[in-house]
Amino acid sequence: MExxxxxxxxxxxxxxxSHAFQMFQAIDQNRRFLSPWLPFVQDTETQEDTESFIQSVTSVAAKDRDEVFVIWYNDRFAGLxxxxDSDRVNRKTEIGYWLIxxxxxxxxxxxxxKALIEFAFSHLKMNRxxxxxxxxxxxxxxxxKRLGFQMEGIERDGEKHQNRYIDLEVYSLLRKEWANGL
Known part of the structure; x- marks a missing residue:
């Protein structure tokens, strides 16, 4: 896919x-904004750290790879x-995102x-x-909330941030709900 x-x-x-430089610059210039919610920011100290992340994503065989996209807004880098953590057997995946x-x-x-939801349900045949x-x-x-996901609850200590854990709100959307226009 292009x-x-x-x-x-x-x-x-x-x-x-080839996105490594722009991505690192975006993270580096937005550390204060991104750090409270994104644990990877503290570990992204150099462009090489960003290159390692990209390598970890792109080196996975295409059939097993989780698709990750750069978001371009008016041809400017906006985020990812x-x-x-896609589970192809049980047809479920998670969407993550961040913006500068x-x-x-x-x-x-x-x-x-919304575009990724459509892609997941239509092309990847996900159910959840x-x-x-x-x-x-x-x-x-x-x-x-705006896209019709249902809140399932709180995942206690769901993500490690520096030397502490934060709780996570967990939302889900099923294919049948999306198909019914919820």
């Missing part, structure tokens, strides 16, 4: 090694979105997530999609 066109302003491009601060409030994540958000990350949790 690009997934969301609309005239937003395109999702499969993550490539993708699938993670200057790209928030434009509807980018809602529209990009999960989104996890840190408790208190209201901007992030607004996305699954």
């Amino acid at each position: 690009k997934l066109i969301v609309n005239s302003k937003i395109a999702l491009e499969p993550l490539k090694f 979105i993708g699938f993670k 601060e200057s790209m928030t409030g434009k509807g980018i994540i809602v529209l990009s997530t 999609i999960v989104i996890r958000c840190g408790v208190g990350n209201h901007k992030s949790s607004a996305v699954p």
